[in-house]
Amino acid sequence: MATLLDDAFAKAKKEDRCALIAYVVAGDPDMETTRAVLDAVVEAGADIIELGVPYGDPLADGPTIAAAGQRALAAGATLENIFRLIPGTKAPVVLFTYVNPVLQYGVEKFALAAKRHGAVGVIVPDVSLEELEPIREAIRKNGLIMPLLISPTTPDERAKKITQTSEGFNYIVSRLGVTGKDAVDVEGLKDHAARVRRMTGFPIAAGFGISKAPQIVAIRDSVDGVIVGSALVEAYASQKGAAAAAAGASRLVRLLRLACKRAAPAAAGAKG
Amino acid sequence: MATLLDDAFAKAKKEDRCALIAYVVAGDPDMETTRAVLDAVVEAGADIIELGVPYGDPLADGPTIAAAGQRALAAGATLENIFRLIPGTKAPVVLFTYVNPVLQYGVEKFALAAKRHGAVGVIVPDVSLEELEPIREAIRKNGLIMPLLISPTTPDERAKKITQTSEGFNYIVSRLGVTGKDAVDVEGLKDHAARVRRMTGFPIAAGFGISKAPQIVAIRDSVDGVIVGSALVEAYASQKGAAAAAAGASRLVRLLRLACKRAAPAAAGAKG
Amino acid sequence: MHKPDERGYFGDFGGRWVPEVLVAPLAEVEKAMNEAFGDPTYWEEFHALLSEYVGRPSALTVAHRFGQPRNATIAFKREDLNHTGAHKINNTIGQALLAKRMGKQRLIAETGAGQHGVAVATIGAKLGIPVDVYMGAVDVERQALNVYLMRLLGATVHPVTGGTQTLKDATNEAFRVWAAQCEDTFYVIGSVVGAHPYPFMVREFQRIVCDDGRIQSQGRFGRLPTDIVACVGGGSNALGIFTAFIDDDNVNLWGVEAAGKGTNTAETAAPLAVGSVGVLHGSRSFLLQTAEGQVKPTHSISAGLDYPGVGPEHAYLKQSGRAKYVAVTDDEALAAFHACAASEGIIAALESAHALAYAQQLAKERGEEGLIVVCMSGRGDKDVTQIEKLDGKALVAEVTG
Amino acid sequence: MHKPDERGYFGDFGGRWVPEVLVAPLAEVEKAMNEAFGDPTYWEEFHALLSEYVGRPSALTVAHRFGQPRNATIAFKREDLNHTGAHKINNTIGQALLAKRMGKQRLIAETGAGQHGVAVATIGAKLGIPVDVYMGAVDVERQALNVYLMRLLGATVHPVTGGTQTLKDATNEAFRVWAAQCEDTFYVIGSVVGAHPYPFMVREFQRIVCDDGRIQSQGRFGRLPTDIVACVGGGSNALGIFTAFIDDDNVNLWGVEAAGKGTNTAETAAPLAVGSVGVLHGSRSFLLQTAEGQVKPTHSISAGLDYPGVGPEHAYLKQSGRAKYVAVTDDEALAAFHACAASEGIIAALESAHALAYAQQLAKERGEEGLIVVCMSGRGDKDVTQIEKLDGKALVAEVTG
Ligand SMILES: Cc1ncc(COP(=O)(O)O)c(C=O)c1O
Numbered sequence A, B: 001m002a003t004l005l006d007d008a009f010a011k012a013k014k015e016d017r018c019a020l021i022a023y024v025v026a027g028d029p030d031m032e033t034t035r036a037v038l039d040a041v042v043e044a045g046a047d048i049i050e051l052g053v054p055y056g057d058p059l060a061d062g063p064t065i066a067a068a069g070q071r072a073l074a075a076g077a078t079l080e081n082i083f084r085l086i087p088g089t090k091a092p093v094v095l096f097t098y099v100n101p102v103l104q105y106g107v108e109k110f111a112l113a114a115k116r117h118g119a120v121g122v123i124v125p126d127v128s129l130e131e132l133e134p135i136r137e138a139i140r141k142n143g144l145i146m147p148l149l150i151s152p153t154t155p156d157e158r159a160k161k162i163t164q165t166s167e168g169f170n171y172i173v174s175r176l177g178v179t180g181k182d183a184v185d186v187e188g189l190k191d192h193a194a195r196v197r198r199m200t201g202f203p204i205a206a207g208f209g210i211s212k213a214p215q216i217v218a219i220r221d222s223v224d225g226v227i228v229g230s231a232l233v234e235a236y237a238s239q240k241g242a243a244a245a246a247a248g249a250s251r252l253v254r255l256l257r258l259a260c261k262r263a264a265p266a267a268a269g270a271k272g
Numbered sequence C, D: 001m002h003k004p005d006e007r008g009y010f011g012d013f014g015g016r017w018v019p020e021v022l023v024a025p026l027a028e029v030e031k032a033m034n035e036a037f038g039d040p041t042y043w044e045e046f047h048a049l050l051s052e053y054v055g056r057p058s059a060l061t062v063a064h065r066f067g068q069p070r071n072a073t074i075a076f077k078r079e080d081l082n083h084t085g086a087h088k089i090n091n092t093i094g095q096a097l098l099a100k101r102m103g104k105q106r107l108i109a110e111t112g113a114g115q116h117g118v119a120v121a122t123i124g125a126k127l128g129i130p131v132d133v134y135m136g137a138v139d140v141e142r143q144a145l146n147v148y149l150m151r152l153l154g155a156t157v158h159p160v161t162g163g164t165q166t167l168k169d170a171t172n173e174a175f176r177v178w179a180a181q182c183e184d185t186f187y188v189i190g191s192v193v194g195a196h197p198y199p200f201m202v203r204e205f206q207r208i209v210c211d212d213g214r215i216q217s218q219g220r221f222g223r224l225p226t227d228i229v230a231c232v233g234g235g236s237n238a239l240g241i242f243t244a245f246i247d248d249d250n251v252n253l254w255g256v257e258a259a260g261k262g263t264n265t266a267e268t269a270a271p272l273a274v275g276s277v278g279v280l281h282g283s284r285s286f287l288l289q290t291a292e293g294q295v296k297p298t299h300s301i302s303a304g305l306d307y308p309g310v311g312p313e314h315a316y317l318k319q320s321g322r323a324k325y326v327a328v329t330d331d332e333a334l335a336a337f338h339a340c341a342a343s344e345g346i347i348a349a350l351e352s353a354h355a356l357a358y359a360q361q362l363a364k365e366r367g368e369e370g371l372i373v374v375c376m377s378g379r380g381d382k383d384v385t386q387i388e389k390l391d392g393k394a395l396v397a398e399v400t401g
């Protein structure tokens, strides 16, 4: 199934753009809205969906996504009904979940259910390389892949190890800190991407802090994909009702998707 | 001048009664009232006046006299106008004052002024035998006497020394503690008086807690005088205006004075 | 097991369950710690501050009247006498000196009730290092006095509005801030929790509690205690007093968790008693969680024990059976608080009162030879207003009547 | 002069200016004191409680950042680290042990802000002796927390409604109660004031402050201090730290009174600076009084210094010139309080902050060889609410900005 992801990156590459990966918090503010948002986002051009499992103590997330998670939990989101969002989603779905819900559900059982519902992979941000093996084994056994994260502070040797272990793509963290909409150091990010690029042939996608078209324009030549989370959550969370939320999300994704398209060589100034 | 005091005790003895010593706080609640109270009290039969100089920190006094002192101070009582109460008072006046106002005024100057206004003596309750000499000297030099206090806890030898030093009379403290109206142990007081009696030929007067006629009846045979303070303060302080205060004080003093008269031998059962 | 393995595990517990952004900062701390721990001048500076600034060694006080009638002897290890009034300062000094050594320009810390925040602000002031404290907005509100104390000490307090707005969320936030600013910032964790090397490192700073306690017990009684009793929030004062005795099999080690309204209710804070294994704040240990793996809200009358997790080494000691863990309710702790005040003249922290409550019970079971040392982890001045509100007077009557 | 003469005089000051009812109880205390002071087992018990219960010796902390720039060294003698947070406990332990020895069944005490009351209630609880505390009704109102603390410790607090309803009236009342109940009751006075033998006796208990401070200074610096600075309320912490140095002429002794709003205003509490000789609470010394010999109301931001009198030995040391006395205003003390918190991580008692303020000034005058030891008589947790009300934040800005 990992080929679904490969296909998505391949398609974007063919269209000379970086892939757009849309992060949506499952169940925020309710499952109906998420359903509508997912459909709208895919319709608007998102290549891949990162479906966030809400968690009360999300160490890697900034206030926007943390609050979205709180709303989802308050509305009663459970893994069971989160899984049910996957089958109807017309793009490859990678689950994004903190490790504790997975451990508590049972790693095997989790992987099995995710797979059965059609997920292609799972990102578990708080499982470091050192803790990875037993979990990864259970996940892989059930035919799911695990993309791993690489931070700007990850030393080279470790980064190499991560790229060798990561599947589907390499999730490069665009900056120190957490998800959110604060400024990203574009030059630093490009260096970081270039460093990882030298280590791996797999696609590279950048996330954490990517929220605006100009940022994407600035980095789209350096990466194979961009992940947009907090900005997307804001785009739908500020709306009332599922339809409006879907429209808000759609508007943003359309805009960002345009930015993903690499410019014709003549306009290559943006590359520098 | 000490003879005025001797005369008062002698007169009472002749009339087969103990002398009644009335304690009045000077300036409570104002000088005019004190004037009226003093006149009424003497008229009602008090043999001797103890004129209390109000003090803010009266270690030997209970709440009634302490509060009276506060009222007098609040109304602006000063030594100068307290002295002026003495000349018009038609009974021997002994000043009762804590030591600090005397020290601050100057002991010599104080004694001189008191004498000039006609006082016969001064009681300074917080000058212990050990601190007495320089002060007593200044007081005596100016023709005033200093009655001293003896407490139930004063050891015999010390009590003897006090009786040898005390002038005018021996002020025996009727109980441990301070002035006020709480119960007095009559038997204890009689023993205390008998003990002091064995030491001295001078008159013995009991104070602290003497407030009711029956108490006086019970002890009148054991002492030469009784000192009534808190009860008298209450009798006038509860009244509105100088005239009413004088009347209140007068009523109490008349009653107590009756109690001072020793019974005829036939009724001598009260003696035991 | 005295040291965790190189991945930071005490048996099955511990590790480094963190986002990749935090791996490098943690490795940097670990490296610096290893270097410092091997450097006598580092420990000299640590011990000098503990003796000259904190006032160590803390006293060992025999309690003659508390918990009578009983046969066993009870003694209190007086961490309440430390500067700032609790064991917390031992740890913050160790970490702040490490930060200084690493050339970090700023200390950050999470705090619940404010005890750890005050301890960090204190050593920050002493060493001249700026301090930022993260504190749940709800806690900022209800612990206004400690917030003001931290400000007096020159620290900046940041209210955290995410999640339940309490300690666990403040900890999350501190981790996030650290991830973003690790270059010039040292994160001072307040207990034996968090990702490796923190549980080990904090324990090594807190073991001063029993390193001098052990000496005192031998000097005072000519022998080791039969029982050690300490409250367990994150577990730092308990490990502090357990560690030197860990190989003395005859010394029973008792960790006392906060049962809150009872371990059979939802209002509890006793992960070792009624929690299950999971991951919180970077390490694998027991925690209070839902079937869905969400961290549960907790309750304890004592703010310092009101935490859903527990240090991984305690999970290990529980599993291995070397230490025993019990839980004491709010009411039992309050009763022990009152009994201790009235019988020993010591206003104990409500946290420590949990240990007192259990020690009192134990002292009735033990015979003459029993020698129970209780970790008086802190003083209770901070708790008095709260206790007054709970109508302490009625309780005093109950206890003494 | 190290001991008062047999009438209790230090030079012209002291004595026993009390009603005759109090002479016998005072003589009884004096006799028992003399016996106890000659009995090594008495001192053993005293020192055992100080080390095992109070946590002595208290630390000597070098202040590296407070009051900079300066050349001289400043060190704090840390009485704030004592159990109950001030030097007061040294004295109450000595007196309570004496009471026990005398077979007294009850302790009574006066208290102003409640510090001494808490210290008496504490040792009463520890030794199992009932305690009654007399406290001005106004103080009961404004120091509600300390009142509650005393109650927690099992003491009974009696509001005193006479006079100004503050400390001096509470003291009057305690004397009165003692006069009435001296048979089974011991009066524990809170400072080096009152009639003989209290000023001497309390000093002998408090000199532990410098007896260990002297040792520490020599151990730490290889020499004695050049200057000792202590605040003076009644004067017990000051005599505590002065006494061992009294024969060392090279050691300058500085007593710091509370100037309040200024010694040239009516709102002051500095009898040595602007008072005159008189009698208060049984001894002859300096006091603030009117021309008529009435004791004046006083003002200081710090409750523990808000007293119109001062111990007779200070009057003597002032007269003899052996100690120098200065006064520090509310504002100066507050500024020093803030500076110490932010630069040393120590929340000083407002009383001690007076000493800090003067030490800060002195440290700028002294050269490199200056070694100034300040008596940190207590911790300031008790004062924080008050300071917050005074808008400490504005002041912090002033101090650090
Ligand atoms: C006095 C006191 N005791 C105990 C604790 C609990 O922490 P730990 O279990 O880490 O010792 C705290 C935490 O704030 C505390 O302040």
Ligand SMILES: Cc1ncc(COP(=O)(O)O)c(C=O)c1O
Binding pocket: D086, D087, D088, D113, D115, D116, D190, D191, D192, D231, D232, D233, D234, D235, D236, D237, D238, D303, D304, D305, D349, D351, D352, D377, D378, D379
């Ligand atoms: C901390 C502290 N310092 C100083 C004083 C002043 O008393 P003394 O002058 O007797 O030391 C007090 C009195 O309450 C106090 O609490």
